[in-house]
Amino acid sequence: EGVASIVVVCLTFIFTSAQTVPFKELYIDQYVDHFNFVSYGESIFKERYLLQDQWWKPGVGPIFFYTGNEGSIEEFWDNTGFVFDIAPEFNALVVFAEHRFYGKSLPFGNKSFSHPYVGLLSIEQALGDYAVLLSTLKQELNATSCPVITFGGSYGGMLSAYMRFKYPNLVAGSIAASAPIFLLSANSKRDFFWEDVTKDFNAVSPKCVDRVKKAFVMMDVISKKPGGLKELSTTFALCKPLTSMNDYHHLLGWIRNAFTYLAMMDYPYPTSFMGNLPGYPVKVACGMILNNTDAVKGLYQASEIFYNSTGRLCFDIWADFIECADPTGCGLGFNSRAWDYQACTEIHLPAGSNNITDMFPVLPFTNPIRNQYCQKTWGVAPRDLWGQAQFWAENIKSASNIVFSNGDLDPWHRGGVTQAPNPSVGVIMIKGGAHHLDLRGKNKDDPASVIQARNQEKDYIKKWIAESRQSQ
Amino acid sequence: EGVASIVVVCLTFIFTSAQTVPFKELYIDQYVDHFNFVSYGESIFKERYLLQDQWWKPGVGPIFFYTGNEGSIEEFWDNTGFVFDIAPEFNALVVFAEHRFYGKSLPFGNKSFSHPYVGLLSIEQALGDYAVLLSTLKQELNATSCPVITFGGSYGGMLSAYMRFKYPNLVAGSIAASAPIFLLSANSKRDFFWEDVTKDFNAVSPKCVDRVKKAFVMMDVISKKPGGLKELSTTFALCKPLTSMNDYHHLLGWIRNAFTYLAMMDYPYPTSFMGNLPGYPVKVACGMILNNTDAVKGLYQASEIFYNSTGRLCFDIWADFIECADPTGCGLGFNSRAWDYQACTEIHLPAGSNNITDMFPVLPFTNPIRNQYCQKTWGVAPRDLWGQAQFWAENIKSASNIVFSNGDLDPWHRGGVTQAPNPSVGVIMIKGGAHHLDLRGKNKDDPASVIQARNQEKDYIKKWIAESRQSQ
Numbered sequence: 001e002g003v004a005s006i007v008v009v010c011l012t013f014i015f016t017s018a019q020t021v022p023f024k025e026l027y028i029d030q031y032v033d034h035f036n037f038v039s040y041g042e043s044i045f046k047e048r049y050l051l052q053d054q055w056w057k058p059g060v061g062p063i064f065f066y067t068g069n070e071g072s073i074e075e076f077w078d079n080t081g082f083v084f085d086i087a088p089e090f091n092a093l094v095v096f097a098e099h100r101f102y103g104k105s106l107p108f109g110n111k112s113f114s115h116p117y118v119g120l121l122s123i124e125q126a127l128g129d130y131a132v133l134l135s136t137l138k139q140e141l142n143a144t145s146c147p148v149i150t151f152g153g154s155y156g157g158m159l160s161a162y163m164r165f166k167y168p169n170l171v172a173g174s175i176a177a178s179a180p181i182f183l184l185s186a187n188s189k190r191d192f193f194w195e196d197v198t199k200d201f202n203a204v205s206p207k208c209v210d211r212v213k214k215a216f217v218m219m220d221v222i223s224k225k226p227g228g229l230k231e232l233s234t235t236f237a238l239c240k241p242l243t244s245m246n247d248y249h250h251l252l253g254w255i256r257n258a259f260t261y262l263a264m265m266d267y268p269y270p271t272s273f274m275g276n277l278p279g280y281p282v283k284v285a286c287g288m289i290l291n292n293t294d295a296v297k298g299l300y301q302a303s304e305i306f307y308n309s310t311g312r313l314c315f316d317i318w319a320d321f322i323e324c325a326d327p328t329g330c331g332l333g334f335n336s337r338a339w340d341y342q343a344c345t346e347i348h349l350p351a352g353s354n355n356i357t358d359m360f361p362v363l364p365f366t367n368p369i370r371n372q373y374c375q376k377t378w379g380v381a382p383r384d385l386w387g388q389a390q391f392w393a394e395n396i397k398s399a400s401n402i403v404f405s406n407g408d409l410d411p412w413h414r415g416g417v418t419q420a421p422n423p424s425v426g427v428i429m430i431k432g433g434a435h436h437l438d439l440r441g442k443n444k445d446d447p448a449s450v451i452q453a454r455n456q457e458k459d460y461i462k463k464w465i466a467e468s469r470q471s472q
Numbered sequence: 473e474g475v476a477s478i479v480v481v482c483l484t485f486i487f488t489s490a491q492t493v494p495f496k497e498l499y500i501d502q503y504v505d506h507f508n509f510v511s512y513g514e515s516i517f518k519e520r521y522l523l524q525d526q527w528w529k530p531g532v533g534p535i536f537f538y539t540g541n542e543g544s545i546e547e548f549w550d551n552t553g554f555v556f557d558i559a560p561e562f563n564a565l566v567v568f569a570e571h572r573f574y575g576k577s578l579p580f581g582n583k584s585f586s587h588p589y590v591g592l593l594s595i596e597q598a599l600g601d602y603a604v605l606l607s608t609l610k611q612e613l614n615a616t617s618c619p620v621i622t623f624g625g626s627y628g629g630m631l632s633a634y635m636r637f638k639y640p641n642l643v644a645g646s647i648a649a650s651a652p653i654f655l656l657s658a659n660s661k662r663d664f665f666w667e668d669v670t671k672d673f674n675a676v677s678p679k680c681v682d683r684v685k686k687a688f689v690m691m692d693v694i695s696k697k698p699g700g701l702k703e704l705s706t707t708f709a710l711c712k713p714l715t716s717m718n719d720y721h722h723l724l725g726w727i728r729n730a731f732t733y734l735a736m737m738d739y740p741y742p743t744s745f746m747g748n749l750p751g752y753p754v755k756v757a758c759g760m761i762l763n764n765t766d767a768v769k770g771l772y773q774a775s776e777i778f779y780n781s782t783g784r785l786c787f788d789i790w791a792d793f794i795e796c797a798d799p800t801g802c803g804l805g806f807n808s809r810a811w812d813y814q815a816c817t818e819i820h821l822p823a824g825s826n827n828i829t830d831m832f833p834v835l836p837f838t839n840p841i842r843n844q845y846c847q848k849t850w851g852v853a854p855r856d857l858w859g860q861a862q863f864w865a866e867n868i869k870s871a872s873n874i875v876f877s878n879g880d881l882d883p884w885h886r887g888g889v890t891q892a893p894n895p896s897v898g899v900i901m902i903k904g905g906a907h908h909l910d911l912r913g914k915n916k917d918d919p920a921s922v923i924q925a926r927n928q929e930k931d932y933i934k935k936w937i938a939e940s941r942q943s944q
Binding site for chain 2: 031033034035036037038039115116118119120122124125128131132134135136139166167168169170344345378379380381383385386388389390392393394395396397398400471
């Protein structure tokens with residue numbers, strides 16, 4: 001009585017789909033600022049989460065909780081089949097929580113990305129949302145003794161680990177797939193990314209890399225000759241021809257971005273996670289690059305694999321690729337604005353390409369460039385000391401009950417944990433695995449390495465659940 | 473270049489005193505809102521800290537870091553002699569950090585306690601300040617490999633534990649003395665406090681408790697008869713006579729408050745921590761209560777022990793005791809305003825006295841009373857789910873490298889950790905110990921129990937430091 005209570009608003013729409021697991025789409029009232037009881041402190045917004053309880057043994061089975069990352073939560077629901085593959089045998093309740101400022105969870109609607117509202121977009125606030133959602137669900141579903149296992153990939157994997165770092169009272173264990181947590185340290189190396197994208201192409205064929213390098217050199221020559229920009233515009237089927245060197249540099253970024261996703265999503269079967277890609281897209285791209293007598297045309301065809309997913313007749317490089325505080329791309333739409341803001345504050349991403357350790361043109365991204373961009377775009381300055389202090393990026397010795405998995409094909413893996421800090425932390429390197437392949441549903445084309453990784457993860461989850469039950 | 477950096481402003485005033493250890497008084501620039509890069513995010517304030525490096529082996533010795541609580545930091549410096557007693561043999565650097573919104577660390581000067589500024593007073597922000605101060609000191613003093621041990625008593629003990637909970641990357645171990653961390657759970661029992669104050673008096677003499685009970689019954693009778701309030705005003709030497717039952721209830725609160733501090737500060741030798749008290753003040757009070765033929769007069773004399781420290785001729789009960797969201801008292805001055813706000817938001821304190829399990833009048837303090845008071849006073853509502861989720865109040869199984877010490881005379885001890893959740897957490901119960909006696913400097917009148925407790929704490933500190941050095 002009189003105590004502020006969280007109201008779970010249940011809009012039980014059930015979406016069914018032939019391809020994906022159905023879910024209930026639900027919303028929870030969240031304070032917009034968990035850390036301030038005045039000011040915006042009493043304002044609330046509706047955070048979305050998806051729920052599937054068909055396998056749950058009520059009040060007993062564990063809660064499998066996906067810590068949503070930078071996008072609409074359905075996208076992760078549709079690409080995290082591992083959770084659904086194992087939920088039945090664990091009698092688990094499955095919950096996927098949407099990250100504030102993404103998808104349908106905009107705390108201030110259309111105003112969310114203007115001052116001062118965007119300031120409430122932070123990792124701490126998102127973790128606070130998840131802690132409140134978990135506490136509320138446990139209470140309302142009579143699930144106080146149900147162990148919680150968090151799951152997440154990429155930034156979602158960082159959040160999954162952080163939930164165990166900061167809320168082990170609520171989380172029994174955490175699967176953190178392809179989570180580059182060390183990037184949040186100001187002292188971390190961040191020059192590996194383009195080198196590792198290049199390595200993926202080199203592994204298919206060193207000639208492929210030579211050819212890409214040659215193509216970029218040729219483009220540079222073409223760009224500087226009279227009519228060169230027009231020629232490149234034709235080669236790349238651009239809707240709006242290049243008219244300046246600025247345009248030309250944007251084209252280079254657009255191409256590099258295609259290669260980024262070919263490498264990150266280098267799965268052994270066709271996927272539609274971030275674009276519609278064929279199986280082994282790096283191999284497919286190298287095939288085109290090597291089979292084309294015109295090296296520049298080869299670059300175009302490789303880019304087309306990523307960008308042509310909707311069967312377009314021409315490409316708008318300004319719509320397809322937006323330069324932002326993340327040189328590996330911020331995505332599209334308002335989700336990209338949210339990510340850009342995060343990349344300007346707490347998230348610190350890889351450096352630019354240098355054409356020495358990688359096959360790409362020199363497209364620098366340094367701390368001064370980042371700071372200048374962030375000041376201009378958002379009026380904010382990153383705080384390097386904060387990220388590493390707050391999120392343990394320099395010292396994870398005290399971490400427990402987390403599996404950090406990585407794929408050796410994933411250009412992010414060198415930002416992640418590849419050596420266990422202590423025996424309670426599992427580290428898995430998936431040979432032939434791209435970006436959090438282990439979180440995807442099982443597939444007949446899965447390499448043995450990922451099948452083994454998933455089994456190891458299942459064993460860890462069993463152990464954490466047993467531990468949790470034992471100590472109650 | 474261009475990266476926001478924390479500037480340590482060194483105002484090297486050295487205060488020397490015959491009685492206390494000298495210190496350098498220093499200030500660090502802190503963001504007023506660590507969790508928001510926009511809005512107030514770029515505003516800074518100067519947080520005070522005290523430093524003593526005379527025993528430090530630079531770059532090698534550990535950092536002993538006191539996590540300041542609800543008051544001016546000198547007060548804790550002067551009453552935490554344990555740290556100085558052991559710093560020399562550890563070659564430790566000693567740092568005492570002042571909590572934001574207390575002492576000289578007011579983020580917005582005189583405006584600090586008005587809306588919306590007071591919203592930035594929270595446990596999370598205070599912990600953020602300490603994390604930034606530690607990170608900065610480690611960097612600026614070339615002390616990155618120096619293990620940090622945090623110390624704190626009471627609310628400061630909670631903060632000391634929370635620093636290890638939330639920032640084990642920065643803190644190797646923590647001494648949390650008389651830290652009632654379980655009170656932050658909404659489900660925690662909070663009816664023990666006045667019962668345990670009563671027990672302290674009962675331990676001296678059950679007759680003392682009977683006499684106190686009788687005195688309150690007599691006061692009740694007197695208060696209801698014609699001229700009764702005047703009579704009580706004379707007995708209690710009040711500067712301004714009671715004129716209403718509201719005044720009378722305030723007098724009861726004022727008396728109960730004296731007994732609270734007599735019990736909390738029931739040290740075996742005279743102290744001047746929160747008021748100037750004789751050694752064994754509970755015994756002294758009971759002596760007066762039992763030796764006085766007039767039971768009400770006995771209550772007055774017991775109260776006088778606490779309030780008469782400045783040798784006043786009459787008492788102003790409205791100035792001495794301020795009713796607030798903490799029924800055990802909020803202290804005086806602007807520090808009491810800050811504590812009142814904290815007690816209205818994240819800190820949840822004991823319930824009121826009931827005259828059944830305790831010897832005091834029925835002075836209720838319930839959640840509805842708290843909520844109504846907080847809404848009226850600060851326009852805020854406590855969030856019960858938040859405190860227990862954020863600060864592990866329901867589940868500390870994952871805690872490590874913390875000693876939770878308590879004294880059996882301390883009426884707070886039942887809010888604290890008295891059973892170790894796992895072998896890496898130490899639990900010490902000090903027989904005959906009042907509120908964080910172990911943190912005080914050594915004294916010839918120390919009971920053997922506290923000497924042993926301090927030795928155990930030293931052993932834990934040695935172990936944590938060794939562990940920390942080993943894993944580097």
